[in-house]
Amino acid sequence: MTDLSTLKVPGPTEIPLTRPFWEAAAEGRLVIPHCTACDQPFFYPREICPHCWADAWEWRQASGQGWLKSFSMVWKPGHPGWAPAAPYAVGLVALPEGPVMLSHILAPAPEVGMALVLAPTDIGGRVLPAFRPA
């Protein structure tokens, strides 16, 4: 299996608003925004809550659990930097907190519905919140 840390691939284009997410990811943690006005989580981070438009939200640590809603084994990557890793899996991870996030799935044969757990992984020189089978 290709060492993902050596890939020359586009990393996160973080801005001050989103930096805490990527800093937590670098420490192996998953944090997601939680609106303190309507008491609902959301992902990705936004200036205001997409449910109620309140600007009162806070970062909360997610459980790091999830289940695979859908996936694809990528044979022809859209970005050439990913070619050495192909085929690799990406998938939609449904977090028990509610939101869905797209992530890299460290599994040779994923199945829809499988239980996943956070697997912090160095991709292209940065630790990102990937997932693997639980």
Add this chain to the structure above:
Amino acid sequence: MRPQAALIGVGSLPPQRRTEGASTLGMLARAAKAALDDAGLEKSCIDGLLVGPQVGETPQHVPATVAEYLGLQPVMGNVVDLGGASGPGMIWRAAAAIQAGMCETVLCVIGNHRNPEAPRSPNRNPIREFDVPFGASGANISYALLKQAHMARYGSTDEDFALIAHWARANAQRMPEAIFHGQPASVAEVLASPLVASPLHLFEIVMPVAGAEAVIVTSAARAKGRRAAYLLGAGEKITHRAVSQAPDLTSGPLKPSMARAFAQSGLSVERMSLLSLYDCYTIMVATTLEDSGLCPPGQFGAFMRAHDFGPEGDWPLNTHGGQLGYGQPDLAGGMTHVTEAVRQLRGSAEGRQIKDAEFALVTGNGATMSEAVALVLGAEP
């Protein structure tokens, strides 16, 4: 309010796999000229202009740039930016602008070249920040995720989906301009084509081509005495951008869009003579058939086996080959479903004409099954 407008001229440039030194503006001009000639109009009649976004060549001031290039001075101009739904989205906006008294006759034109140095959009938005770093660049992966979700939920098979690509290639054999004219594909051949992003095979994915499409829209009153197709109903909805934010993976915003278009027209899907359905990938047709009510959710495979989708069949579907057979001329791909419907309804679809074509359902779809426009067109006002 029921939209009322007439589509009196269409122009299409043949799809090309590659271009050298072409300009988007030049291609738009060629398609516009073809549509004007088809309408039998003078260019001075055009007082409205709707165009698509142009990544790279003209990032801003697009209507002014296109108007200047064409020697037009429109009293209404705008960009319609709905991905593959942009073309159909232009038709409803043209009708609304005419009904509102903004202008009288609108040129809707969209297209792109395929020069070797394709401009890339320097995105700095959520999809770039939260999807791309995990290895998910481009539309193929998004639609692979949608197909996988459909298969997991309903037990639909690769063979079911391959039938859609097979029929697109079959209909392309009646369309000499189609990029896959001369290259039909059996279900077995679709399934034998390489996996690009599982479960999507190469033949289930459109071929990007250069091309341009133009449509001239005017009021029904002004269209009297001309060969026209008529806008009878329309619907539109935008639900998200990134596939991770989709409210539903197995039904899309075309469902309410089609329902609204049918309600406005007073027609049901069963009355359609032509299904001109946006087909960037096989999964898009599958979901649209189910969302239209032609078959229950999860049952498109049985529907595909039960019908004949050629011009003489019981359910003519994408008689120009669809984008899976014709090629996808960038954002103009969605407009090919409009121009084909107009040709069928005016009785000018040479070599593939549907007998007594009365009504057509046209769908457009953009981004990740997230931008939707549906139109009902008719041969009579």
